[in-house]
Structure formats: C-alpha cells, structure tokens
Amino acid sequence: MTARLASYWEIGAPLQQPARDLPRQTDLLIVGAGFLGCWLAYWISRLKPAWAQRTLVIERDLIGYGASTRNAGFLTGGHVSEMLADVAECGFDALFAQFLRRRAGLALVLAEFPDLPTDPCGSADYDEVTEAKRTLARRVNAALAARGEAPAFETKRARFGGTEREVFFSASDRGVNPMQLLTRLRASARAAGVKFAFGVRAQAVSGGRATLALPDQAEPQELAYDRARICVNAFDSELVSRSPIVPGRGQVLVSSPVKAATSHHLGFLHDGYDYFKFVDGRLLVGGGRHRFRAREQTTELTPTDEVRQYLLGLARTIVGHDRFSIDHAWAGIMGFPQGRHISTCHRTDLDETTATLNACGGMGVALTPLVARDEALRLP
Ligand SMILES: Cc1cc2nc3c(=O)[nH]c(=O)nc-3n(C[C@H](O)[C@H](O)[C@H](O)COP(=O)(O)OP(=O)(O)OC[C@H]3O[C@@H](n4cnc5c(N)ncnc54)[C@H](O)[C@@H]3O)c2cc1C
Structure with a gap:
C-alpha cells in the first residue's frame, strides 16, 4: 500500500473520527x-434550514481525498491566456458566463466568510502578451463595463525570474488555504444539524437506496434516501455507469x-497548466x-518523479536560483467532463431520486460555491 502524502494544507488539520454507525434512512444523502x-x-x-437535520454527508476518507x-x-476568476485557449473551444459567450460564475463564487466566499484569511495578492499571467490576448482582455473588460462592473484585466510590469516583463494582471484574485475554508463550511453545516460520517465509502447509490461500507465492518450497510x-x-x-468525467x-x-x-502574485504559465x-x-x-497528459489521466494519488523534476525546474526558474529544498510534494485529482476544460452543465439526473454534481x-x-447554491435552492 502506498503511503499517503499530505498536502501542505492538511498538515496539522485534525483527521475526523471514523463513523461507527449510520442511520438507516435519510431525506438527503x-x-x-x-x-x-x-x-x-x-x-x-x-x-433551507429545515433540511439540515435531515441531511447526511458521507466521505470515504477521514479528511477528504x-x-x-490538495489543490493550490x-x-x-480566470486569466487571459487560459481564456484565449478556451474561447476557441466554447465561444465567447460561454467563456464569459463561466468567468462571471467564477467571479461570483469568489465574491461569495468573501461575503460568507469575511474573516477567512485570504491573500489579496492578485494574479499575473506570465505568458507572452499578444495582440489576440489584448483584444480578448478588452472584450471581457467591455462586457463587464456593459454590466456596470469594473474592468478585470490590466497590463502592468511584474518581475519573473529576475527580469521584468509585461503581464496581464487581475487585482481581484486571491490566495486561500482550502483546508481552512472546508473546515468552516463543515462547522457551519454541523452547527445547523447536518450530520457528517467520515470513513464511509458509497459502493452503490441509486433509486433511493445506497450501499455503504463502514470502517472495520465486514458487511456493507443499506441506507434508504429520498x-x-x-x-x-x-x-x-x-x-455512475457511462460517467463523462475524465x-x-x-x-x-x-x-x-x-x-x-x-x-x-498568483502566477500562471503555459495557458494556466502551470x-x-x-x-x-x-x-x-x-x-x-499538459506535458505528461496520458499518464496524468488517472485517479492514482501518488506523485511521479517525472512531474516532480519538471516542477523543480520550473521552481528554479521562478525563484532565479537553486538554493532551496522541496519540503512538500503531493498529488490531487480533478475531474473534467469529456476531458474538456469548461462545462456549463454541472448536474446530471440519474433517476428520480439521484443526481451527480461535478x-x-x-x-x-x-x-x-455557486454550483452548490443553485442546487440547494432547488430543494423545496
Ligand atoms: C493539484 C490541484 C490543484 C488545483 N488548484 C486549484 C486552484 O488553485 N483553484 C481552483 O479553483 N481549483 C483548483 N483545483 C480544482 C479544485 O480543487 C476542484 O475543482 C474542487 O476541489 C472539486 O471539488 P469537489 O468537491 O467536486 O471534488 P473533491 O474535492 O475531489 O471531493 C470529492 C470527495 O468525494 C470523496 N469520495 C470519492 N468517492 C467516494 C465514495 N465512493 N464514497 C464516499 N466518498 C467518496 C473523495 O474522498 C473526495 O473527498 C485544483 C485541483 C488539483 C487536483
């Protein structure tokens, strides 16, 4: 069995107690x-506070895995090089809608948790500033102005690896410790009566019945849900059979x-892949x-030496020397619909009782924050 490598954010975060027993029925699973x-x-x-006492969250891991x-x-809200790559795939309107949703999600985090520590460092897109990118940045800023909103992107000078270069800069972007945010979300939900059961793996979920494996129990347990x-x-x-998620x-x-x-600043390179x-x-x-695409299409959470070496080279370029060590290394797994970068559809109904969100x-x-709020608002 491979040892689990904790992310920087998980260090010192308490593991949750594994669930010992579960209810036989819940309204929302x-x-x-x-x-x-x-x-x-x-x-x-x-x-929907009336639902809180009737909601059970199960998680196979003791902290999330x-x-x-395990993210960055x-x-x-996004950056210009990534958006130029995406606009070719999905067109400006879908791209701009996605950009607005990300900005709105960012604003929701700050509004819901005003005392959550965040780093207001802004983001810089260090890829080459081309005419096509200037045109796209102007178009996004104009679309925002038409909504009465401030521009998102400006160009400015920033230092990279010891030299100055022109970058697209987005002042509203921030850094956050994801574990701190997750902990607050869970604490608020728990305080309202939502139950969390950690160490519980769903083996099957459909048609109002879930089969769940509990820690240290030989036989799975059945749970009925609405x-x-x-x-x-x-x-x-x-x-989910025939899942489109890669x-x-x-x-x-x-x-x-x-x-x-x-x-x-937060820094983006190579269309945001780095x-x-x-x-x-x-x-x-x-x-x-993007360099090792086929081998990275995996749910295997172990980091690899080839990517480590690639990132180490990048780290040396960014800091401008090699007088540092790597203290933490880990992997996390994302999910992409049909392998695509952008999707506007986050919900799939599997049957009358069951849907996936991703x-x-x-x-x-x-x-x-926004995808989940839309879903909560659908509850009666
Ligand atoms: C390395 C990396 C860097 C990233 N950086 C950023 C970033 O800087 N900014 C950004 O916006 N996004 C970033 N992302 C993407 C972002 O982290 C994800 O979009 C987001 O966390 C997805 O959340 P989720 O709840 O859908 O999925 P997850 O966080 O994957 O949650 C799914 C949970 O389901 C549990 N689970 C799985 N199967 C079962 C089962 N059968 N039964 C019970 N539980 C189960 C898993 O243990 C897991 O905890 C990054 C992702 C990675 C991997």
Whole structure:
C-alpha cells in the first residue's frame, strides 16, 4: 500500500473520527465531502434550514481525498491566456458566463466568510502578451463595463525570474488555504444539524437506496434516501455507469522558505497548466499535466518523479536560483467532463431520486460555491 502524502494544507488539520454507525434512512444523502459536498451542506444550513437535520454527508476518507484538500488554493476568476485557449473551444459567450460564475463564487466566499484569511495578492499571467490576448482582455473588460462592473484585466510590469516583463494582471484574485475554508463550511453545516460520517465509502447509490461500507465492518450497510447528490468529482465512474468525467492528476511542490526574484502574485504559465504562488515565504508550484497528459489521466494519488523534476525546474526558474529544498510534494485529482476544460452543465439526473454534481475541473475553489447554491435552492 502506498503511503499517503499530505498536502501542505492538511498538515496539522485534525483527521475526523471514523463513523461507527449510520442511520438507516435519510431525506438527503450527499456523497463526498470536498468543496461541492461541503458547500451544498453549508447552503442547506443557510438557505433551507429545515433540511439540515435531515441531511447526511458521507466521505470515504477521514479528511477528504480528491481535489479540495490538495489543490493550490487559487481563488480566481480566470486569466487571459487560459481564456484565449478556451474561447476557441466554447465561444465567447460561454467563456464569459463561466468567468462571471467564477467571479461570483469568489465574491461569495468573501461575503460568507469575511474573516477567512485570504491573500489579496492578485494574479499575473506570465505568458507572452499578444495582440489576440489584448483584444480578448478588452472584450471581457467591455462586457463587464456593459454590466456596470469594473474592468478585470490590466497590463502592468511584474518581475519573473529576475527580469521584468509585461503581464496581464487581475487585482481581484486571491490566495486561500482550502483546508481552512472546508473546515468552516463543515462547522457551519454541523452547527445547523447536518450530520457528517467520515470513513464511509458509497459502493452503490441509486433509486433511493445506497450501499455503504463502514470502517472495520465486514458487511456493507443499506441506507434508504429520498434524494441523493453524488459529489465525488473525478471518482464519478466508480458509482455512475457511462460517467463523462475524465480524471486528471495535478501535482504540487512546496519549497523551503525562499527568496525569489519574482513578484508575489498568483502566477500562471503555459495557458494556466502551470501555476505558482507564495505561501508562508515558500514557493508553491504545480502543474505539468499538459506535458505528461496520458499518464496524468488517472485517479492514482501518488506523485511521479517525472512531474516532480519538471516542477523543480520550473521552481528554479521562478525563484532565479537553486538554493532551496522541496519540503512538500503531493498529488490531487480533478475531474473534467469529456476531458474538456469548461462545462456549463454541472448536474446530471440519474433517476428520480439521484443526481451527480461535478464538472468544476481545475476551477472548483471559485466555482463550487455557486454550483452548490443553485442546487440547494432547488430543494423545496
Ligand atoms: C493539484 C490541484 C490543484 C488545483 N488548484 C486549484 C486552484 O488553485 N483553484 C481552483 O479553483 N481549483 C483548483 N483545483 C480544482 C479544485 O480543487 C476542484 O475543482 C474542487 O476541489 C472539486 O471539488 P469537489 O468537491 O467536486 O471534488 P473533491 O474535492 O475531489 O471531493 C470529492 C470527495 O468525494 C470523496 N469520495 C470519492 N468517492 C467516494 C465514495 N465512493 N464514497 C464516499 N466518498 C467518496 C473523495 O474522498 C473526495 O473527498 C485544483 C485541483 C488539483 C487536483
């Protein structure tokens, strides 16, 4: 068995107690306690409090083991290079709608948890500033102006690896510790009466009946439910036949405390496939998925040496020297609908009682608050 490598955010976060017993019936079953499952539980407690006591969240892990506890902690509406790549795939209107949803999600995080520590560092897109990108940035800013909103993107100078370059900058983007946000979501939902059961794996969920494996129990238990929402992201195909979700592994390194010759914004490189930020005086760098695409389409949570070497090279370029060590390395798993980057459809009905919620790809820190709120509002 491979040892689990904790993410930077999980260090010191308490593991939850494994569930010893479960009810035989619940009105609403939420499977998966990542951001989507936890935001859904949170919104139920805020917007539909009568449901809270009748809601059960189950999670196979003792802290969450997919993307939410293991991501990079960028709260971002998006950046120009990524958007230019996406506009070719889905057109401007879908792209702009997605951008608005991410911005709205970011605003919701700040509004719901005003005392949550976030880093108001803004984001810089370090890829080359081309005419096509200037045109797209102007179009996004004009579309925002038509809604009476401030522009999102400006160009400015930023330092990268010891030299200055022109970048697209987005002032509203922030860094967040995802574990802190998850912990607050769970605490609020619990206080309203939502029950969480950790260490419980759903083996089958359909037609009002769930088969659940509990820790240290030989026989699975049956649970009857009125409604179930499956929020297992990249692991959807383990529960849903013909699931369109394709997994994508993301790998992350965190350095020792380091002096860097690069501005302390959230940083995007290579159409956003690579990214970095500074946390507690350390460099966090992630990505590499585009270089090793076929091997990274996996639900295997073990990091690989080839991606580590690639990210290490990137880290040296960013800080401008090699006088640091890698103190933390881990992998997380995202889920992409048909492998696509952007999706506007986050909900699939499986039967009258059961639906899956997913398709937040690599954008879920900002997208999940809104996707989950929409779902909570559908409850009677
Ligand atoms: C390395 C990496 C970096 C990222 N960086 C960012 C970023 O900076 N900004 C951003 O916006 N997004 C980022 N993302 C994407 C973001 O993390 C995801 O979009 C988001 O966390 C998805 O949340 P989720 O709840 O849908 O899925 P998950 O967090 O994967 O939650 C699913 C949960 O379901 C549980 N589960 C699975 N199967 C079962 C079962 N059968 N029974 C019970 N429980 C089950 C899993 O243990 C897991 O905890 C990143 C992702 C990765 C991997």
